[in-house]
Amino acid sequence: MPLPDLSTYTPHRTITNAAFEGVPVPGLRAEFFHRTGGERAASAARYSMGGRDLLLAWGWSDEQHCRFSAVRDPEGFWHPETEGCPVVEILRDGEAPDAPVTGLAIRTPAGQWVTADRAPARSR
Template identity: 35%
Template structure:
């Protein structure tokens, strides 16, 4: 599947659940990260999207793809000015940021750099 040039408008999809604690692949449960999940039917298949936010309801990133596939098709990170950065193929590449043994934030790969959220 070709990578889209922009993030879909998830307000046009149906919201089907919210989670206060989310498991992030490769990270586990990241403190302060929650998510809303949306879906819509496309050609007999179901597209699903997670929109991940911090405790203050600030959007961090999104990942979406078909529910019948094992991994995300696309990921996009929210930029500093409240606009989505370019979507990328595949699942989000997330790392925890740790200071003195305490998780203080996450870093998400966006192109050739990592966007940090505290």
């Protein structure tokens, strides 16, 4: 399944400081799109941080989770799409479960992590 062409979708809503997996992530922008036609409505979401696209997720509006997803590398290329939602880790400023959220890391199909973090760089 190729990446969705968002120019064929209608913008639905945009959320700044969006939540991922129910956890608000400062600086995360989520843009949601819809496209009707046929029996089902298609949906897509583009996540970005600091003006850099991180993730595309798409599928059908009547499904709870994404059907496909793709991660964008900091170099600017999209990794191959995978079925289902990506593996995402919420990054925090410290080890405590209530430590402030600073960003997120998304695992590529090859097992590498792409991070978008507002805190100083640190090793994973």
